[in-house]
Amino acid sequence: MKFVMIEGDGIGPEVTRAACEIVKAAGVRNEWVPAAAGLGAAEQFGEPLPDETLETIRRHRVALKGPCTTPVGKGYRSINVRLRQGLDLYASVRPVKTLPGVKVPYTDVDLIVVRENTEGLYAGLEHVVVPGVVESLRVITKNAAERIVRYAFEFARQHGRRRVTFCHKADVMRLSDGLFLDCARAVADEFPFIQFEEKPIDNVCLELAMDPTRFDVLVMENLFGDVVSDLCAGLVGGLGVVPGANFGARCAVFEAVHGSAPDIAGKGLANPIAVVRSAAMMLDHVGERDAGARIEASVAKTLQRGIGLTRDLGGDGTTATITRELIANLTA
Numbered sequence: 001m002k003f004v005m006i007e008g009d010g011i012g013p014e015v016t017r018a019a020c021e022i023v024k025a026a027g028v029r030n031e032w033v034p035a036a037a038g039l040g041a042a043e044q045f046g047e048p049l050p051d052e053t054l055e056t057i058r059r060h061r062v063a064l065k066g067p068c069t070t071p072v073g074k075g076y077r078s079i080n081v082r083l084r085q086g087l088d089l090y091a092s093v094r095p096v097k098t099l100p101g102v103k104v105p106y107t108d109v110d111l112i113v114v115r116e117n118t119e120g121l122y123a124g125l126e127h128v129v130v131p132g133v134v135e136s137l138r139v140i141t142k143n144a145a146e147r148i149v150r151y152a153f154e155f156a157r158q159h160g161r162r163r164v165t166f167c168h169k170a171d172v173m174r175l176s177d178g179l180f181l182d183c184a185r186a187v188a189d190e191f192p193f194i195q196f197e198e199k200p201i202d203n204v205c206l207e208l209a210m211d212p213t214r215f216d217v218l219v220m221e222n223l224f225g226d227v228v229s230d231l232c233a234g235l236v237g238g239l240g241v242v243p244g245a246n247f248g249a250r251c252a253v254f255e256a257v258h259g260s261a262p263d264i265a266g267k268g269l270a271n272p273i274a275v276v277r278s279a280a281m282m283l284d285h286v287g288e289r290d291a292g293a294r295i296e297a298s299v300a301k302t303l304q305r306g307i308g309l310t311r312d313l314g315g316d317g318t319t320a321t322i323t324r325e326l327i328a329n330l331t332a
């Protein structure tokens with residue numbers, strides 16, 4: 001079994017190395033196929049996302065990715081956006097669940113944010129109308145709207161979830177979100193056994209702040225999803241502990257959602273849990289369910305015991321100490 005590995009920049013190599021050690025300790029027999037992306041790739045190949053990297057992922061279908069630095073001011077478009085568009089990874093999935101031992105204001109949060117990854121304002125269609133006036137086009141198509149809502153319902157069905165909330169702003173963006181909402185309602189009709197609700201995105205944010213436990217699966221367009229998925233990560237301890245995945249019809253890329261943290265890079269201080277949990281999602285995706293579940297259980301146990309935790313988790317440990325604990329807490 002082969003998985004593509006994009007180490008990324010900054011703390012990327014440190015946290016992905018930890019993930020590899022834990023996957024191995026969980027008993028998975030796999031080979032990692034290295035692929036380049038980020039600042040390192042730009043320096044080496046003159047291109048932060050070489051075509052070869054996309055080809056390698058197309059060939060092996062599954063990749064684990066560390067955070068990448070997009071070189072700023074050199075005319076490069078975001079690597080993550082290009083990766084998602086290049087591989088048509090149309091569904092971003094962020095599971096957000098309360099973790100033991102992590103001090104946050106809420107208990108019992110357990111929701112999934114499903115975000116449309118290829119269109120909306122992130123379609124990248126911007127132009128200068130006249131100097132001082134810029135337009136960004138917000139693209140919504142029936143096909144993409146239907147497939148992301150269908151993805152959310154299928155996800156709910158397969159994971160035993162009971163409600164899908166479609167988030168929109170159709171009262172203001174009558175045409176674009178009006179179309180999206182029509183598509184969501186039509187797809188919801190295909191799943192009469194799952195509850196459907198539609199809510200303005202601003203109401204959703206208010207309710208997430210007041211009582212996030214009432215949500216199950218949330219589905220929305222690209223920009224709303226970008227903001228809401230980070231907001232939701234904050235509800236359970238931040239970007240250092242939540243995993244992320246991007247799915248397309250053929251490929252899937254599992255990634256740490258935090259950045260390359262240049263302030264702590266190379267110091268052995270990075271928390272690897274986000275990428276470790278992304279690796280667990282990847283194992284689940286390829287059918288290594290037992291190993292994925294054991295890694296998730298080990299993360300919970302490690303956080304609960306509170307030994308060897310990194311500084312962002314309130315400890316005084318290092319990437320090495322937390323990795324040791326994660327391996328020690330893997331049960332047979």
Ligand code: NAD
Pocket residue numbers: 011015066067068069070080239240255256257258259260261262263264269270271272274310312
């Ligand atoms: P960041 O997430 O890198 O850092 C924000 C803060 O969180 C920093 O103080 C950092 O030390 C801390 N932090 C982040 N991850 C951590 C971890 N695993 N363990 C401990 N502390 C952690 O965000 P930023 O500073 O805005 O971005 C830095 C670079 O990362 C930028 O070049 C940006 O483009 C890139 N970035 C990449 C991705 C990605 O590839 N998915 C996502 C966001 C930002």
